[in-house]
Amino acid sequence: MAGVLARDIRKTFGDTHAVDGISLTVADGEFMVLLGPSGCGKTTLLRIICGLEQQTSGDLMIGGQLVNEMPPRARGVAMMFQSYGLYPHYTVRKNIAFPLRTTRVPSDVIDKKVQWASQLLGIDHLLDRRPRQLSGGERQRVALARALVREPTALLLDEPLSNLDAKLRASARQDIKQFQQRIGVTTIYVTHDQVEAMGMGDRIAVIDHGRIRQLGTPAEIYDDPADMFVATFVGAPPMNLITNNSGYLGFRPENFLPKEMIDDGEFTEFSFRVDRSEYLGAERIVYGTIDGVESKQLITAKLPPAHVPEESIRPGEWHPYAVRNHALRRFDKDGKRVSRH
Ligand SMILES: Nc1ncnc2c1ncn2[C@@H]1O[C@H](COP(=O)(O)OP(=O)(O)OP(=O)(O)O)[C@@H](O)[C@H]1O
Ligand SMILES: [Mg+2]
Structure with missing residues (x-):
């Protein structure tokens, strides 16, 4: 060898x-x-x-x-x-x-x-x-x-x-x-x-x-x-990326949750308008847009179906969603990772 x-x-x-x-x-x-x-x-x-x-x-x-x-x-x-x-x-x-x-x-x-x-x-x-x-x-x-x-x-x-x-x-x-x-x-x-x-x-x-x-x-x-590139190539659906002051903010779909599902630690809140959702058995993928930010693709949330409050996935409505701060990733304007938080 x-x-x-x-x-x-x-x-x-x-x-x-x-x-x-x-x-x-x-x-x-x-x-x-x-x-x-x-x-x-x-x-x-x-x-x-x-x-x-x-x-x-x-x-x-x-x-x-x-x-x-x-x-x-x-x-x-x-x-x-x-x-x-x-x-x-x-x-x-x-x-x-x-x-x-x-x-x-x-x-x-x-x-x-x-x-x-x-x-x-x-x-x-x-x-x-x-x-x-x-x-x-x-x-x-x-x-x-x-x-x-x-x-x-x-x-x-x-x-x-x-x-x-x-x-x-x-x-x-x-x-x-x-x-x-x-x-x-x-x-x-x-x-x-x-x-x-x-x-x-x-x-x-x-x-x-x-x-x-x-x-x-x-x-x-x-x-x-x-x-x-790595953030979006690995992971399905890919990491969500939204514009943010001087660069981009990223978070994985499984970390983007209806706010009421987050009950501990610091988090960042977003207003999320649901377009549609797909029930895939073990998970539910929700597609939509976040108020006031730009993103090349639809934002996705990957949720555990059994625990999702029914009203938080209703299409055509705005819902409070959030990401725990430790799950946020920052990238500069060239797409390079900046820091953990
Ligand atoms: N013999 C060759 N002559 C000219 N160009 C080549 C030759 N072999 C590969 N290339 C080019 O080099 C680049 C890399 O090719 P390569 O086959 O290594 O890609 P790959 O990552 O294996 O892609 P895939 O996942 O499609 O197999 C491509 O742009 C390809 O067109
Ligand atoms: Mg090849």
Whole structure:
């Protein structure tokens, strides 16, 4: 196993700055998530780490060794692509064994490694099938077994769950996280899904336009967003942002409540006009506007349905709503975080 260190990595394609100066340290055994919108440079960075793409500038170290000039195979990292790339005519066994067949590993060792990887992922009963005879989730595990069979020093996963339906994604998240913890392999996981990022990452690097906006634990990213991009990219519905003297005031929908639901501590009151509300079972999302402030989007409140006073969500009326002061976040006019209160 090995940590990964990127120092001021840049990659330009013509005049596109795909990766625009990324520095990142991934500790040995850490599960690091790269989170960001489409086109922000996530795949490019992964391809640079595994050696499929040469950076324009910057240094890359794996396990303490400078690998800038090292070919992909010698780096010992495995990458699993979004499309899985399984060979349709090969059995699962042959697909998993594939990365070993091009090396000089004796066939009995190959068999053992295929057994190990397939048992680890619970697909050892599927070894004689072909990919088309598998479900999406099983295919994903075959691709993962193939990435693991060479016992990589680091595992790079590029949106590995994006082909799965919502229910399967939830259990696959759990599977990946569990086996990662079991074998302790350094993992860099790319996604644009904030639920995956929050649920799986030891730390998350939020990326936009080829740069890291914030690097931190899921709790730090959510509670202390470094800027308005992070504040609105993570969290659903996103953080509310309203104009405020010289900058912006932010608060999460779950902290914006009918005033009578706040019975302790200091709070800031707003007059909220409800447009409509959605009952989603475990929560109710209320949409509306706040008197006297500007906001690009509708303001949202996320309320626990059982405790909401009926009259406080009546559409077309103004209601007293409030946010506890400790839940307010201030940003300057450029969108950078100012202070906690
Ligand atoms: N080979 C290439 N030639 C030219 N431009 C490229 C190339 N590869 C990527 N780009 C550009 O670099 C930027 C980053 O692309 P990248 O694939 O890394 O984004 P991403 O974050 O993985 O996006 P997605 O979430 O859609 O997969 C994009 O603007 C893309 O168009
Ligand atoms: Mg990508």
